[in-house]
Amino acid sequence: MNRNTQKWYDKPVTKIILITIAFTWIFPVFGFVLSSFRPGEAIKRESWWDAIYTGKLWTELTLANYSEIFFADNLDRSFYNSFAVTIPSTIIPITIAAFAAYAFAFMEFRGKEPLFLLVVASMIIPLQMSLIPLVQLFKSGVEVFGLPIIPALDINGTFVATWFAHSGFGLPLATFLLRDFMMSLPRSVIESAKIDGASNMTTFFKLVLPLSVAGIAAFATFQFLWVYNDFLVANVFLGVYKPENLVVTSHVSQLAVGAYGEAWHLRTSGAIISMIVPLTVFFSLQRFFIRGLIGGAVKG
Amino acid sequence: MKQQKQQEKLKSIGISMLALGFFPLIWFLFQAILFRELTEIISRNLLVVFALIIGSTFVFLLFLGMDKIIKLSPKENRESLEARMFAGPSLFMIALFLFYPAIRTFYISFKDRYSNDFVGFENYRWAFSDPEMLVTIRNQIIWLVFVVFFVLLIGLVVGWLSDRLNKGEAFFKSIVFMPMAISAVGASAIFKFIYEYRPPPLTQIGIINGIRVSVDRLGTQCMNNRIIDGVFNGFDNPNCLKPIGWLQQRDMTNLPFAQNLNPDGFMSSILVNLPINTMLLMVIMIWMFTGFAAVVFSAGIKAIPAEIMEAGQIDGASELRVFMSIVIPYIKSTIIVVGTYMVVTVLKAFDIIYVSTRGDLETNLLAVKMLDEFSKYRNFGRSATVAVLIFVCVLPIIVGTAIRERENTQS
Numbered sequence: 033m034n035r036n037t038q039k040w041y042d043k044p045v046t047k048i049i050l051i052t053i054a055f056t057w058i059f060p061v062f063g064f065v066l067s068s069f070r071p072g073e074a075i076k077r078e079s080w081w082d083a084i085y086t087g088k089l090w091t092e093l094t095l096a097n098y099s100e101i102f103f104a105d106n107l108d109r110s111f112y113n114s115f116a117v118t119i120p121s122t123i124i125p126i127t128i129a130a131f132a133a134y135a136f137a138f139m140e141f142r143g144k145e146p147l148f149l150l151v152v153a154s155m156i157i158p159l160q161m162s163l164i165p166l167v168q169l170f171k172s173g174v175e176v177f178g179l180p181i182i183p184a185l186d187i188n189g190t191f192v193a194t195w196f197a198h199s200g201f202g203l204p205l206a207t208f209l210l211r212d213f214m215m216s217l218p219r220s221v222i223e224s225a226k227i228d229g230a231s232n233m234t235t236f237f238k239l240v241l242p243l244s245v246a247g248i249a250a251f252a253t254f255q256f257l258w259v260y261n262d263f264l265v266a267n268v269f270l271g272v273y274k275p276e277n278l279v280v281t282s283h284v285s286q287l288a289v290g291a292y293g294e295a296w297h298l299r300t301s302g303a304i305i306s307m308i309v310p311l312t313v314f315f316s317l318q319r320f321f322i323r324g325l326i327g328g329a330v331k332g
Numbered sequence: 333m334k335q336q337k338q339q340e341k342l343k344s345i346g347i348s349m350l351a352l353g354f355f356p357l358i359w360f361l362f363q364a365i366l367f368r369e370l371t372e373i374i375s376r377n378l379l380v381v382f383a384l385i386i387g388s389t390f391v392f393l394l395f396l397g398m399d400k401i402i403k404l405s406p407k408e409n410r411e412s413l414e415a416r417m418f419a420g421p422s423l424f425m426i427a428l429f430l431f432y433p434a435i436r437t438f439y440i441s442f443k444d445r446y447s448n449d450f451v452g453f454e455n456y457r458w459a460f461s462d463p464e465m466l467v468t469i470r471n472q473i474i475w476l477v478f479v480v481f482f483v484l485l486i487g488l489v490v491g492w493l494s495d496r497l498n499k500g501e502a503f504f505k506s507i508v509f510m511p512m513a514i515s516a517v518g519a520s521a522i523f524k525f526i527y528e529y530r531p532p533p534l535t536q537i538g539i540i541n542g543i544r545v546s547v548d549r550l551g552t553q554c555m556n557n558r559i560i561d562g563v564f565n566g567f568d569n570p571n572c573l574k575p576i577g578w579l580q581q582r583d584m585t586n587l588p589f590a591q592n593l594n595p596d597g598f599m600s601s602i603l604v605n606l607p608i609n610t611m612l613l614m615v616i617m618i619w620m621f622t623g624f625a626a627v628v629f630s631a632g633i634k635a636i637p638a639e640i641m642e643a644g645q646i647d648g649a650s651e652l653r654v655f656m657s658i659v660i661p662y663i664k665s666t667i668i669v670v671g672t673y674m675v676v677t678v679l680k681a682f683d684i685i686y687v688s689t690r691g692d693l694e695t696n697l698l699a700v701k702m703l704d705e706f707s708k709y710r711n712f713g714r715s716a717t718v719a720v721l722i723f724v725c726v727l728p729i730i731v732g733t734a735i736r737e738r739e740n741t742q743s
Contacts (some may be wrong), residue, residue: 046493053490054507063539079537082558085541116380120387127391135361147423154430156730158680160719162700164712165433185364191383192367199465200429209424232414233399260514263683276376285687288521300727303521307514312512322627
C-alpha cells in the first residue's frame with residue numbers, strides 16, 4: 033500500500049494536533065535556554081517574554097553565565113568526574129556481561145539453565161533493594177558466619193564504589209541482552225572455528241565480539257546515558273556534600289534545590305551544559321539507544 | 333597410578349580455586365584499595381585520568397589473568413574451567429551486588445533503626461500508619477494512575493498521528509523523544525523555572541505566574557512589572573491576581589476559584605483536596621517519558637499489515653473506529669510492555685521529587701522516602717521497609733509480564 037496516495041492521511045487536523053504537542057514539548061525548554069544567555073540581574077528584573085516583547089533581549093545576550101558556571105563554579109570538575117564515573121561504569125559491565133553471554137550462548141557447563149534463570153530473575157530487583165547493604169558492604173565488608181569474605185574497604189566516596197554499584201545494577205540486563213544477541217549469530221561459524229582448534233578466548237575476541245558490535249553498542253548507549261543521567265547512585269555513593277565529589281547531575285541538583293538562592297542564570301546554564309553530552313550521544317546514536325531502551329524496559 | 337590421579341585432581345582443584353576465587357578477589361581488592369589510596373594522595377585531575385585508565389582496562393586484566401592461570405591446568409579440565417571463568421564474574425557480581433543485598437534488606441527491615449534488635453513487624457506497622465507514610469503511599473498511587481495513563485495516551489496519539497504524515501515524522505518523534513535523553517535533574521530544573529514563584533512585589537519570571545498576574549481584571553491594567561516609556565507598570569493593584577506558589581500548594585484551598593466550593597459535597601471535596609503540587613510534578617515525568625512510549629508504539633503500528641487497515645477503511649470505518657478496533661488490539665502487547673515499564677519507572681521515581689521539593693509539602697514518593705529514612709533520619713529499619721514495599725509492588729508486575737511473555741512464545 034502506498035501511503036502517499038491515501039487521502040485520509042495528512043489531514044490538517046493531524047498536523048494541528050502534532051504541532052500543538054510538539055510546541056508544548058519544546059516550549060519549556062525555549063524560555064530556559066533563552067534565560068541561560070541573559071545576565072542574572074536581567075533574568076530577575078524582567079521576564080524573558082517581556083524582554084522579547086520590549087526588544088531588550090537582543091542587547092543582553094551573553095555567554096558570561098556559561099564561563100561563570102563552568103570555571104568559577106567548578107562545573108568543569110564535576111564534568112570530568114562524571115566521565116570518570118560513566119566510562120568505566122559502561123565498560124566494566126559490558127565486558128563482564130559479554131564473557132558471560134558467550135558462556136551462556138556457546139559453552140556447556142553444569143547448571144547452565146538455572147544459572148541463566150538467576151540472571152533473568154535478578155532483573156526484577158529494584159535498585160532501592162540493594163542500596164543500604166551495598167553502602168555497608170563498601171564500608172565494612174561482608175562476613176559470612178564470622179568469616180570475612182570481603183574486608184572493610186571504606187571505599188564510599190570514591191569512584192570505585194560507583195563503578196561497582198553501576199556494574200552490579202547493569203549486569204543482569206547486559207548479560208541477558210548480549211546473550212540474546214549472540215544466540216542470533218550463525219552457530220555454524222562459531223562451531224567451525226572451534227573445530228579448527230581456536231580456543232574460546234580466540235573465538236570470543238576475534239569472532240563473536242566483532243559480530244556483536246551492534247548489540248554491544250545498543251547496551252553501551254543505554255548504560256552510558258543511564259549512568260550519566262543518574263542521580264541516586266551518585267548521591268548515595270559519592271555524596272553531595274563534598275564539592276570535589278560532585279558529578280554533573282548532583283552539581284545541577286545542588287544548583288536547583290536552592291543552595292544558590294535565586295541564581296537562575298547559573299541554574300539554566302549549568303543544566304544546559306549537563307544536557308549537551310546526552311543530547312549529542314542521543315542524536316548520533318538514536319537507533320542504538322532506542323534498541324537498548326526497549327530491551328531495558330525491565331531494568332532493576 | 334592412583335596416587336598420580338589424586339595428585340592431578342588436587343592440582344586442578346587448586347588451580348580452579350586460584351583462578352576463580354583467589355585471583356578475582358585480589359583483583360577486586362587491589363583495584364579498590366589502590367583507588368582509595370590514590371583518592372587521598374593525588375590531585376583531582378590526575379585522579380580522573382587514572383580513573384579512566386584503571387576503570388577501563390582492569391576488567392580485561394581480570395579475564396586475561398584468569399586465562400593465564402587456567403592454562404596451567406591439565407587439558408581435560410580446561411573446558412569446564414573456561415566456562416566457569418567466562419560466566420563466573422557476572423554471576424558472582426550479580427550475587428554479591430544484587431541478591432545478597434536484597435536478602436539483607438529484607439532482614440534489616442525487621443530490625444530497629446541501628447539494625448541491633450529484632451522488632452518484628454513494627455516497621456511495617458509504621459509504614460501503614462505513619463501520617464507521612466500514608467501521604468507518600470497516596471502520592472505513589474496518584475502518580476501510578478495518572479503518569480502511566482497520560483504517557484500511554486499521549487504516546488499513542490503521537491505514535492499514531494506521526495505515522496500518518498508524509499514527511500516530518502522523524503522530526504515530531506525526535507522532539508517528543510528528546511526529554512528522554514536528558515537527566516531527570518535537568519528536566520526538573522526546566523520545570524521549576526516554569527512553576528517559579530516570587531513574592532508579590534517582585535517580577536514573576538515563571539511563565540505560569542507571569543501570565544496569571546498579567547491578566548487585566550476589573551478594568552485595571554495589570555502588568556508583570558514592565559517599564560513602558562519610563563513608567564513602571566506593576567501588578568500591585570488589589571484588583572490584579574496574585575501569583576501562586578504552585579509547588580507549595582498541597583491542595584486547592586488557597587486558590588481563589590476553589591474557595592467558594594462547598595467542602596461537604598462529594599465532587600467539590602475531591603476538587604478542593606486535589607494535590608496541585610503533586611499534579612504539577614507529574615507533568616515533568618509525563619513530559620520525559622511520553623516520547624519513549626510514542627517511539628515504541630510507532631514501531632508497533634508500522635508492523636500492522638496494510639491489508640487490515642485497508643479493509644477497515646473500505647468497510648467505511650471512521651478513523652476513531654479504525655484506531656479503537658484495529659490499532660489498539662493489534663499493539664495490545666506493546667501497550668502492556670510500555671505500561672509495565674512505566675509502572676516500574678514511576679515506582680522508582682526519585683530525582684524529580686528530590687530536586688523539586690525535596691519531598692516536603694506532601695509531595696513525597698516511596699523512593700525519596702526510602703533515601704530520607706536512610707541518610708537523613710538514619711533509620712535503616714524503616715528505610716529497608718520502604719525498599720521492600722517498592723520491591724513488593726514491582727514483583728507481581730514483572731513476574732506477570734514474564735509469564736505472559738512465556739505464553740506468547742509458546743503458543
